[in-house]
Amino acid sequence: DAGVTQSPTHLIKTRGQQVTLRCSPISGHKSVSWYQQVLGQGPQFIFQYYEKEERGRGNFPDRFSARQFPNYSSELNVNALLLGDSALYLCASSFLGLGMGSYEQYFGPGTRLTVT
Amino acid sequence: DAKTTQPPSMDCAEGRAANLPCNHSTISGNEYVYWYRQIHSQGPQYIIHGLKNNETNEMASLIITEDRKSSTLILPHATLRDTAVYYCIVREPPGTASKLTFGTGTRLQVTL
Numbered sequence: 001d002a003g004v005t006q007s008p009t010h011l012i013k014t015r016g017q018q019v020t021l022r023c024s025p026i027s028g029h030k031s032v033s034w035y036q037q038v039l040g041q042g043p044q045f046i047f048q049y050y051e052k053e054e055r056g057r058g059n060f061p062d063r064f065s066a067r068q069f070p071n072y073s074s075e076l077n078v079n080a081l082l083l084g085d086s087a088l089y090l091c092a093s094s095f096l097g098l099g100m101g102s103y104e105q106y107f108g109p110g111t112r113l114t115v116t
Numbered sequence: 117d118a119k120t121t122q123p124p125s126m127d128c129a130e131g132r133a134a135n136l137p138c139n140h141s142t143i144s145g146n147e148y149v150y151w152y153r154q155i156h157s158q159g160p161q162y163i164i165h166g167l168k169n170n171e172t173n174e175m176a177s178l179i180i181t182e183d184r185k186s187s188t189l190i191l192p193h194a195t196l197r198d199t200a201v202y203y204c205i206v207r208e209p210p211g212t213a214s215k216l217t218f219g220t221g222t223r224l225q226v227t228l
Contacts, residue, residue: 004159033215042203042218043160056215090159092216104150105216107159 002027004093004108012114013081021076021111025093031055032074033105034066035090043090049074078113086115120204125223128198134191136222138204141185148207149180150216151189153200160203160218163189194226 005024013019025032031050035043048056049068063079072093078085089112092105121139128134140149148167152160164171164178166187171178177190191198203221 035216035218040220042220043216045215045217048215058215092159104162104165106162109157109159 004091004106006089006091006108006111008111009109010112010114012116014116015081015083017081018077018079019081019113021078021089021091021113023074023076023091023093023108025072025074025091026106029093029095029106030072031094032068032072033092033094034074034076035092035107036060037088037090037110038084039087046076081115083115086113088112120206120219122202122204122219122222124220125225127225127227128191128194130195130226130228131193134194134198134224134226136189136191136202136204136224137186138189139186140204140206143184143206145184149178149184149187150205150207151176151178152203152205152216152218153198154203154221155197155200163202165207194224196226196228198224199226200224 007022023032033048034046036046037043045058046060047066052068066076068074088110090107090110092107094105148165150165151163153163154160164173164176166178166180168184180187201221201223203218205216
């Protein structure tokens with residue numbers, strides 16, 4: 001079975017631009033979470049979606065948004081890019097959503113975003 | 117979220133057991149201890165989790181102290197492929213947001 005897939009693998013954008021990152025969860029998983037990992041730090045939680053609804057949000061500005069589609073894939077959008085948005089963006093899928101047990105999350109390989 | 121404290125780095129000889137400690141002195145009674153690892157340039161990989169009993173799977177063993185204020189992840193026979201950053205995470209209780217809150221982890225270097 002395929003694991004979590006993310007696209008693109010790498011991306012270079014200019015300050016002020018907008019970017020869309022994509023994630024496909026493991027087959028059968030209905031929950032997708034997004035994390036940002038700045039170089040040298042651990043991943044930081046951005047969003048979790050379950051059954052197409054936002055079920056959790058981290059401490060990120062409104063420039064960050066996401067959505068989940070009927071097939072449970074997800075997109076993360078970042079507007080008005082800043083240099084500080086340069087990071088590895090990770091998607092994780094799980095069988096259940098927030099507050100629904102202790103099911104582990106499975107991570108994709110990430111999208112490396114560089115903002116110049 | 118309960119905070120965790122881990123040493124920034126550790127070394128281990130190949131074939132020996134790697135024992136990675138984690139302090140979580142403010143853990144709540146129903147919070148779980150999770151371990152993930154991240155090999156360079158890859159997404160984090162789930163290893164093991166536990167509540168209060170010791171746990172073992174094909175990858176590792178997790179030893180949680182009786183007072184639950186600390187735990188140790190044991191890789192019984194470390195190989196070069198175990199070189200990674202290991203994260204100890206305390207998950208929020210069921211019924212609330214259960215996102216993963218990562219710290220900076222322990223960088224384990226396995227050497228010949």
